[in-house]
Amino acid sequence: MAKLELKSLNKTYNAKTIPVKDISLSVEDGEFLSLLGPSGCGKSTTLRLIAGLEPPTHGEVWIGDRDVSALKPGDRNIAMVFQSYALYPHMSVFDNMASALKLQKLSTEEIRRRVREAGDFLDLNADLLDRKPGQLSGGQRQRVALGRALVRDPDVFLLDEPLSNLDALLRESVRAQLKRIFERQQAPVVYVTHDQVEAMTLSTKVAVLDRGIVQQLDAPDRLYTKPANQFVAGFVGSPQMNLLNLRCTGRETSLGETRIPMPSGIDAPAIVLGIRPEALRLASPEAASERCAIFSGAISRVENLGMYRLIAIEIAAETPDSTPRELRATIESSVPALGEIVSLAVDLEALHWFDANSGQRLGKT
Ligand SMILES: Nc1ncnc2c1ncn2[C@@H]1O[C@H](COP(=O)(O)OP(=O)(O)OP(=O)(O)O)[C@@H](O)[C@H]1O
Ligand SMILES: [Mg+2]
Incomplete structure (x- = not known):
């Protein structure tokens, strides 16, 4: 087992796009790093650079004390799971999972043992192992793709949006399974997602990317409680x-x-x-104190989100074109009617301050 290290990793395709800009980070044994960011921010490119599927423009990839930057993908001992599963359709599930092990020239017995063990762990029974991928559901195919990575016992796991083809319910159960699987694994994991719930629930740390640049590399709860800049604050x-x-x-x-x-x-x-929005609560206008601020305005929008209502109030403001400012709040109790004037309170401690020019967080970190 060994740590993964990216040293000033850069990738440029042409002068206009900068998919990956100067990424330096390390993922230790037992750590689960998510790369989180909007579409096109460079997540998959970063993963492909680590896997060796593309050469970096400059920068290095290290696994333990080996500089693997010049090695072919097959020589890096990295297992990668793709969004599309990338299973061989003409092979049985067993052979799909065994394919990389056959290339490693392991004994038939050892291959059988490893595939069975991974199959048991992933709830892929003997009947499923005999089927072709086309005879499986999406969730089962995803487990086969995972199984194929797990049997290899790699130095590093890379996963690119592995749950995005599953429906919401299945995604939740496979997500829980993933957590269980990788808690037992020692090898570093890099997991690409644009879904903040996945990143927050699975990871020991998260790198938020925007336009190829790491905006914040931190523990999941710190992204929420102490966003480093305006981008992270708006994204998480x-x-x-x-x-x-x-x-x-x-x-x-x-x-x-x-x-x-x-x-x-x-x-x-x-x-x-x-x-x-969850830091705001309905209050009376007189409740203002040294410790909290009160905003009043007419309710312009109410959305029922099941567990709570999302309301928006309009605050008359001193904007250049006199358009009112909108403040959104989540409210668990019953909500006054549209158009009614209400007051919302927030503790001053719960406010986040950012520099309007640089977007960087101000004050205590
Ligand atoms: N081969 C290529 N040639 C030119 N530009 C590319 C190439 N591959 C990716 N890009 C560009 O690099 C940027 C990052 O792409 P990447 O696939 O890494 O994004 P992503 O974060 O994985 O997005 P998504 O969430 O949509 O999968 C995009 O602007 C993309 O258009
Ligand atoms: Mg991608």
């Missing part, structure tokens, strides 16, 4: 964080009628104030 968390561009005067800023004191250590002419 659902419903999305309210992000409000505000000017500052003296030691305070304001939204509509509400004045908000700036915490010590924060000093900028213009800021972006972040408020999570």
Whole structure:
């Protein structure tokens, strides 16, 4: 077992696109790293560079004390699971799982033992092992693709959106299975996803990517509680964080009628104030105190999301074109009617402050 290390990894296709820009990180034994980001941010490209399916423009990939940058994919001892499963349709499930082991010239007995063991673990019984991939459901095919990676006992696992072809219910159960499987594995895992729930539930750490650049590399809960910049704040968390561009005067800023004191250590002419919808609660207008701010406005939208309602209120604001600011909040109790004026309270401690120019987090980290 060995750690995976990326050293200033770069990939450029042409002057316009920069799929991967200067990525340096390491994944230790037993660690599960997710690459999380929107479509086109460079997740799959990064994975392909690690696997050796494409050469980097510059930078290095290390596994333990080996620089594998110049090695062919087959010589890196990396197992990769693709979104499309990439199973051989004419082979049985057993042969699909055994194919890489046959190339390694292991004995028939050893191959049988490993495939059976992985099959047991993944609930692929003898009947399923005899079938062709075309005779399996999507979830079963996904387990075969995983099994094919697991039997190899690789130095590093790479998985590219392995659950994205499954329906929501199945995705949840396979996700739980994945967690169980990789908790037992020692080899480093790099897992690509654009689904924040997958990244948050499976990973020991997450790299959030935007335009090929790592925006934050951190433990899952820190992405939520201490987003490093405005991009991460807007990308992690659902419903999305309210992000409000505000000017500052003296030691305070304001939204509509509400004045908000700036915490010590924060000093900028213009800021972006972040408020999570779940940090807001219905309150009476008089509830304002040193510790919380109150915003009032008419309800412009109500969406029933089952467990709670997502409401939006409109706050008359000093925007150049006088368009009101919208503040979204999740409310568990019954919700007043559309158009009604309500007040929402937020603890000042729960506010996130970002520099309006750089987008970087301000204040305590
Ligand atoms: N062979 C190529 N030639 C030119 N540009 C490419 C090539 N492969 C990828 N790109 C570009 O690089 C960027 C990153 O692509 P990549 O496939 O890594 O994104 P991704 O994060 O995996 O997205 P998705 O979530 O949609 O799978 C995209 O803008 C893509 O168009
Ligand atoms: Mg991709």
